[in-house]
Amino acid sequence: MPSKVVRLSGRIQHILNEGPRVKRFFITVPEKLSFSAGQSVALSIPNLCDARGPIKRMFSIVSIPEKTELEFCIAITPPPSFSSSIAELPVGSEVIIEGPFGIFTLKESKPLLTSAFEVSKTANEFHVQPQLQALQLPSFIAAGTGIAPIMCMIRTLACEGKKGLHLLYGFRTTEDFLYKEELEKYAAANVIFLTTSASRLENTHIKENIKPAESTTPSIAKIGRITQYLNTIKNIGQQVYICGPPEMVKDTVAELLETGFTKEQITREQW
Numbered sequence: 001m002p003s004k005v006v007r008l009s010g011r012i013q014h015i016l017n018e019g020p021r022v023k024r025f026f027i028t029v030p031e032k033l034s035f036s037a038g039q040s041v042a043l044s045i046p047n048l049c050d051a052r053g054p055i056k057r058m059f060s061i062v063s064i065p066e067k068t069e070l071e072f073c074i075a076i077t078p079p080p081s082f083s084s085s086i087a088e089l090p091v092g093s094e095v096i097i098e099g100p101f102g103i104f105t106l107k108e109s110k111p112l113l114t115s116a117f118e119v120s121k122t123a124n125e126f127h128v129q130p131q132l133q134a135l136q137l138p139s140f141i142a143a144g145t146g147i148a149p150i151m152c153m154i155r156t157l158a159c160e161g162k163k164g165l166h167l168l169y170g171f172r173t174t175e176d177f178l179y180k181e182e183l184e185k186y187a188a189a190n191v192i193f194l195t196t197s198a199s200r201l202e203n204t205h206i207k208e209n210i211k212p213a214e215s216t217t218p219s220i221a222k223i224g225r226i227t228q229y230l231n232t233i234k235n236i237g238q239q240v241y242i243c244g245p246p247e248m249v250k251d252t253v254a255e256l257l258e259t260g261f262t263k264e265q266i267t268r269e270q271w
């Protein structure tokens with residue numbers, strides 16, 4: 001059942017720097033917002049208007065649905081912009097939240113069919129039964145702030161005790177590795193298999209003083225574009241969730257389809 005769209009008045013609780021161009025916003029709301037992991041809301045600031053009326057921008061919810069404090073991860077663009085206006089607000093300021101919106105949400109996991117079939121014999125009949133094992137766990141591919149809705153999905157699945165999710169995450173330089181500490185904790189606890197890639201070769205290379213071939217641990221990004229590392233996402237019939245800039249999403253979907261994934265396996269969001 002889709003959640004009802006509501007309008008809430010929130011207050012900024014605190015703002016954290018999460019990289020050179022990105023901030024995390026924690027906004028308390030008077031009542032719990034009902035939404036599904038991966039959905040987004042429209043944020044607006046009282047009295048911030050243009051000729052068309054109140055200025056609103058969509059942002060994915062990073063916090064899990066059970067919380068009364070909503071978290072957002074927002075790339076700050078230079079003023080004049082909505083993101084720079086919200087970043088300048090003092091703690092305690094009012095923010096209007098409308099939502100939830102969107103269909104970038106987790107689909108039900110299907111059982112994983114393993115060693116094809118089990119054959120058993122009773123009397124003179126053979127019975128062929130599919131071997132049901134674990135559920136097919138989803139895989140995730142994110143770039144930049146595209147990690148926001150995926151973070152919410154991973155947190156939600158982690159709370160349900162799921163382990164062994166695959167995450168391929170791309171950013172510009174290692175400084176832009178959002179939620180690094182939390183993702184590395186999930187990787188250490190086997191909640192996720194984490195592969196990261198940094199597209200700005202020069203910066204990462206010099207900063208980390210590593211050669212591309214040596215960059216194999218999750219905390220040290222591989223060098224290059226996400227599409228170079230799609231082989232880390234093996235096709236076992238699972239759902240794949242992709243979020244990032246339009247170009248990245250387009251290229252990633254095209255490559256996945258070429259390697260045998262079906263359209264039905266792919267759910268995407270882009271901005």
Ligand SMILES: Cc1cc2nc3c(=O)[nH]c(=O)nc-3n(C[C@H](O)[C@H](O)[C@H](O)COP(=O)(O)OP(=O)(O)OC[C@H]3O[C@@H](n4cnc5c(N)ncnc54)[C@H](O)[C@@H]3O)c2cc1C
Pocket residue numbers: 040057058059060061072073074075076077078079080081082083084102145148149269270271
């Ligand atoms: C479903 C969905 C989910 C999203 N989730 C996220 C998320 O989790 N995190 C995230 O960071 N983004 C997210 N986005 C993108 C977000 O909604 C904004 O589009 C994005 O943040 C850019 O907004 P802004 O406020 O930075 O810039 P805007 O205010 O949209 O401005 C865009 C550009 O125009 C320029 N500009 C603006 N106003 C003027 C003016 N008056 N005169 C001259 N130039 C001007 C600005 O300098 C800026 O570079 C999401 C989008 C969608 C559709």
